Amino acid sequence: MKGMIPVDQVPVGTKKNGTITKRLIRDKYLYSMLLPVIVFYIVFKYLPMGGEIIAFKDYRFADGLLGSKWAGLKHFELLFESADFWRVLRNTLLLNVYSLVFGFPVPIVLALLLNEVRREWYKRLVQNFLYVPHFISWVVLGGILVAMLSPSTGIVNLLLNKVFGIDPIYFMANSSWWPVMYTLSGIWREAGWGTILYLAAMAAIDTQLYEAAKIDGANKLRQIWHVTLPGIRSTIAILLILRMGSMMDVGLEQTLVLQNSSVLDVADVISTYVYRVGLQNMNYSYTTAIGLFQSIVGLILIISVNRVIKVSGERGLW
Amino acid sequence: MVAMNARTDKKRWLPQLGGAINALFLGLFSLATLYPFWYEAAASFSSSRAITSGEVMFWPVEFNIEAYKRLFEDGQLFISMKNTIWVTFVGTLLNIVLTILAAYPLSKKRLLGRSALLMFITFTMLFVSGLIPNFILVKYLGLMNSYWSLWLPALISTYNMFVMKTFMEGLPEEIEESAAIDGAGDWRILVQIIMPLCKPIVVALSLFYAVGWWNNYFQVMLYIGKSNKQTLMLKLYQMIRQVDQHLLNPAGGSEGVMQAMLTPEAIKAAAIVIAITPILCVYPFLQKHFVKGVLIGSVKG
Structure with a gap:
């Protein structure tokens, strides 16, 4: 212009x-x-x-x-020698990997399904329902989850017991179940909201491509495979790369609400560790060193991501 | 066409069946998304005994409004809700004013030093300083226990500011230019010409900011120790986390021990319902503008 x-x-x-x-x-x-x-x-x-x-x-x-x-590099030396550091680093990365592997595909699948709904009012209704948790605080979501998953009084365990006769499972206090619940809660909150960009990309696909595919005898699944998916490929790629750029961040509010002292071996991440040890025990310098490590790795990640995006021919983040 | 008509009926109803299964699945999925909220609402009107023995599933059991009554009588939750409304209102107002003041000049290509300023701002998105230095800064500035400790460090969300800037760059320049020829200054152009045009994005971003303020609890936990200034979400957090709270909240250690009495399930449920009702009331309005905001934001990438 x-x-x-x-x-x-x-x-x-x-x-x-x-x-x-x-x-x-x-x-x-x-x-x-x-x-x-x-x-x-x-x-x-x-x-x-x-x-x-x-x-x-x-x-x-x-x-x-x-x-x-x-103090020179004293705090960094302490850091790299401490078991705590490697534990919270591992947890930070692992929780991110779980959310990426299990959480990332969900909005894509949901968007593909939503895109096939022919009745516009029904599609909009489902979308409105799916977006709700995105607007609700983690305090509330966490509170509801903890209540529903409680081994003694939670509805989930009571049902499992009534229907399958399973003994109560300590979902939120068991180190193998906790990461599952963490990942599922993330999907619960963000999967619906995550469909918006994919649906926008799908709406931009030329309808003539579908007509052509139909004439060639392609059924619904083949149309999705050969027209819809290629149409949103660049959106998927960009969002995937961006997600990689935040592999060092774990939602502090989510983790803090869901974690408790019995699952710290898997639930303690860099940010919650800094909060607990730094502010509670006033280990300011030591935890600032961890925070600085996180910030620098985050910076390196995002710069690399931007380079990847630019190399692949898309417009960079800056 | 002939070949297509000649196909068996099976080929015709198969896609329809697929469509029905798809619709059914999405319906169940969205109901599953909402069920926990429904369950909480049903529980809030049930007796604590019925909740803990697992009798509540879809409808209140032993219907009563005791939990709400007790929350009303206690009054704490409503004081904190009043605080939340104040924090949200002022916070959002400050956010919008500052976001516009940043976005408008930066949307002007003619501005000398524009790219340097953009780099200066973008860098703060890439290198995010840690919790401790921010905490120490707020303490040094003497903002503890004041709502300014919440508002000031979060005056501008850089991402939202870029969304606003992108929107402003898309406005037709001619209108502004004719105003400039008429001798209107930049402030007048901004207030009288640009602002009315920016209404949709201002609404969308206000909602982004407001929901963030409404839901925020972490900064309140860090900076607001005084009990009568705490916000709804923090009160709720303490109610829910009462067992672990004295371990997790260094600021309010003694308070944590005091509150370590278990709150009955029904009261927790009622508090949760009270906390999300305002959001659900404005939800239809909210989500429409939110979606718009996300799409404008994604144009820039």
Whole structure:
């Protein structure tokens, strides 16, 4: 659009040329809008980045940020030697792998099924139902899950017992069941919501392709395989790559609500560990070192992801 | 065409049967998604005895409103709900104002230093600083126990800001240019011309922000120690996590022990119902705008 306006018709006020001072003065009101924004980013985004230096100090509140003694790489050495670190790192990665392997395909399948529903009102109804959990706090979702899965009073165990005669299962307090419930709860909350981008991509597929496939005698399944799936391939690829970029993040709110002291061997992730050990035991420097490790790996991941996207010919994230 | 007509009836009803199975499956799936909420609602009107013995499945058993009565009498939950409404209202307002103030200038290609500013902002999405430095910052700024500890660090969601910027870049430039020729300043153009055009995206992003505020509990747990300032979700969290709470909440250790009495299931269920009712009331409106917001956001990628 912008390229279509001949340069000589662009009004004086919007020209991109002129001396630096003239342009600064011309746009002074725009800069005045940005002033609080820049202050916000400096104070609440960049200052904490500077605060990461306490990972290299023995930080104490009384001594302050600058007054605390330097500790070199001591905390990182402690970190890499501690069993805790490898445990929370493993858990962080494992929970991400579970969510990726089991959670990622669900919205795709749901979107494919929804796309085949011919009655528009029914499709919309199902969509509206599926989106609900996305808007509900993890506190509520976790509370409901814990109540329903309780071994003594939960409806799930009571039913299992009545119907199959199975002994109560400690779903939320058993180290093998907990990751399953974690993954399922994530699917419960986000699977429906995750269909939106796929459905939008499917809506953009040319209907003539389906007509052509029908004439060639392709049944529904073959139409899905040969028309719908290729049509959403790039959406799948982008979302998959983006998901890979956040392999170091585990939803803190979700994990905190679902975890309890008896499953910490599988449920303790970097963020909950930092919260518990850092803030409860005031091990500020040590846990900042873990946090810094997480941030740096996260940064490397996202940069690599962006490179992959750009190499594959799509528009990058930045 | 002849060949197609000649096909057996079997070929005709097979796709229809498939469609019916598909519809049935999706129906069951969506009911399964909603069942836990339904169960909680039924439980909240049942006796605690009926809940713990597993008699409640679809409808209240031994119907009563005792749980709601006790929550009303206690009043705590409603104080916290009032706090949540305040936090949500002011927080969302601040978010929207700041998001617009960032997005509008940055949507102007003519702005000197625009790409440097964009890089300055984008970097904060890539390198996310840890919990401890943020906690220490809030403490140093003296924001503890004030709602500013929630609002200030979350003034702008960079992702939402980029969604807004993308939307503004898509507005026709001619309108603005004619206003500029008429001598209107940037502030006036923003308020009188741009803002009305941005209504759909402002609504969508307000809802994004508001739901986030309504559901937030972690920052409240970190920064708001005073019991009478705590929000609905934190109260609910404490109610649900009462057993483990004194282990998990360093800030309110003594309180955790005090609350370690078990709350009856029916009261928990009633509190959950009260907490999600406002969201469900605005839900039809909410999800329409949310979907719009997601789709605008995805254009940029």
